[in-house]
Amino acid sequence: MSLGLLLLLKFLLMETTCNFMSFIPYGRQDIDQKDIDSVIRTLKSDYLTCGPAVEEFEKSFASLVGCKYTLALNNATAALHLAVKALAKDSKKKVLTTPITFAASANSVLYNNLEVDFVDIDPDSYLMDLDLLEAKLDDFPNLYQGIIPVDFAGLPIDIERLRKIANKFNLWIVEDACHAPGGGIDTSRGYEMCGGGNFSDITTFSFHPVKHIACGEGGMLCTNNEQIYSLVKLLRSHGIERSVGGDKPLWFQEMHELGFNYRMPDILASLGNSQLDKLDKSVKRRNEIAMIYTDAFNKMEIKSQLQNSSCTNAYHLFVIEVEKRDELYNFLRSKDVGTQIHYVPVYLHPYYESLGFRRGYCPVAEAYFEKCLSLPMFPTLKDSEQRRVIELIGEFFGS
Numbered sequence: 167m168s169l170g171l172l173l174l175l176k177f178l179l180m181e182t183t184c185n186f187m188s189f190i191p192y193g194r195q196d197i198d199q200k201d202i203d204s205v206i207r208t209l210k211s212d213y214l215t216c217g218p219a220v221e222e223f224e225k226s227f228a229s230l231v232g233c234k235y236t237l238a239l240n241n242a243t244a245a246l247h248l249a250v251k252a253l254a255k256d257s258k259k260k261v262l263t264t265p266i267t268f269a270a271s272a273n274s275v276l277y278n279n280l281e282v283d284f285v286d287i288d289p290d291s292y293l294m295d296l297d298l299l300e301a302k303l304d305d306f307p308n309l310y311q312g313i314i315p316v317d318f319a320g321l322p323i324d325i326e327r328l329r330k331i332a333n334k335f336n337l338w339i340v341e342d343a344c345h346a347p348g349g350g351i352d353t354s355r356g357y358e359m360c361g362g363g364n365f366s367d368i369t370t371f372s373f374h375p376v377k378h379i380a381c382g383e384g385g386m387l388c389t390n391n392e393q394i395y396s397l398v399k400l401l402r403s404h405g406i407e408r409s410v411g412g413d414k415p416l417w418f419q420e421m422h423e424l425g426f427n428y429r430m431p432d433i434l435a436s437l438g439n440s441q442l443d444k445l446d447k448s449v450k451r452r453n454e455i456a457m458i459y460t461d462a463f464n465k466m467e468i469k470s471q472l473q474n475s476s477c478t479n480a481y482h483l484f485v486i487e488v489e490k491r492d493e494l495y496n497f498l499r500s501k502d503v504g505t506q507i508h509y510v511p512v513y514l515h516p517y518y519e520s521l522g523f524r525r526g527y528c529p530v531a532e533a534y535f536e537k538c539l540s541l542p543m544f545p546t547l548k549d550s551e552q553r554r555v556i557e558l559i560g561e562f563f564g565s
């Protein structure tokens with residue numbers, strides 16, 4: 167054998183072992199040549215911001231989820247901030263959310279100088295417990311003005327039941343669907359996509375790379391209410407109104423609200439446009455992966471998030487609950503498998519403790535937090551990689 171051939175063989179061998187042992191993260195964006203081409207087209211165009219790619223992204227997203235109005239924003243935190251701002255009518259009434267979410271769901275309330283409060287989760291779905299919510303509202307019917315449910319891990323909340331509760335107590339709903347683009351639920355009025363707007367006043371989505379649609383940064387606000395749409399549109403761009411023709415001069419500008427610069431650039435929206443084409447396929451692939459995990463963990467008697475046959479779960483995350491969670495996390499890490507904890511109950515963060523929240527406030531969420539682990543879940547996860555994750559967990563628990 168020639169030296170060249172030997173070197174080639176050695177190289178190929180190293181490649182395969184490296185591939186086999188390569189690190190598996192818990193989530194990863196899927197960027198292909200079409201995405202790259204789409205961004206390059208925008209870079210070569212006249213508009214890097216405030217241009218046609220943003221409008222196209224808003225239109226496509228609206229037709230995907232079936233709502234009337236959409237506004238692209240620079241991230242979902244901005245969308246939540248403006249959603250609460252647009253809906254909050256009473257500076258003395260609090261807003262309810264779930265403790266098992268990313269901090270931004272609750273922070274959006276604080277940005278608006280309002281008080282936030284938490285309703286514990288259901289121990290099996292990990293979503294806000296609607297029985298506990300109703301009980302809390304029965305006890306304090308005049309304390310709250312709105313509610314921010316979260317479609318945690320991609321599982322849609324029972325939005326029809328939530329709307330009934332909200333109507334009874336005169337509350338608005340901002341659905342934080344950052345985990346659930348492409349998710350949906352059967353209702354008495356037909357199938358409702360997350361963001362459809364027939365039950366929630368506003369729904370928000372995130373385009374952070376770890377979420378389904380990667381823009382780098384980005385968010386979307388969906389609503390069926392024209393007044394909310396107009397107000398958020400104004401707030402997104404400094405609160406400044408521009409000429410729309412008629413009797414106003416072309417240069418016309420007037421500031422009506424203390425707004426922000428929360429606009430999404432066209433560069434990112436063009437990535438969103440090509441990413442959106444893949445959403446359907448990616449949610450299907452996530453569901454395939456979830457089915458394989460579910461079967462494997464049922465056999466191992468490991469608890470995973472309860473599924474609901476009347477929902478399409480968008481599966482941003484696949485969450486299991488295990489004893490010795492930190493040991494398993496470290497074990498998987500040592501074998502090049504990345505996992506994550508979603509989430510530390512929001513009110514246990516030092517900042518929230520400084521607002522007066524204490525350990526023990528939502529016992530179900532705290533018990534869940536001790537055991538939860540999010541496993542690798544992304545559309546380009548290979549079958550062999552998923553098998554490795556399952557086998558390692560089996561090895562750890564000695565089965």
Ligand SMILES: *Cc1c(COP(=O)(O)O)cnc(C)c1O
Pocket residue numbers: 241242243244267268270271316342344345371372373374383384385
């Ligand atoms: C990611 C996330 C957000 C914030 O999204 P950004 O686009 O990063 O601002 C808010 N809520 C939930 C539930 C999220 O997962």
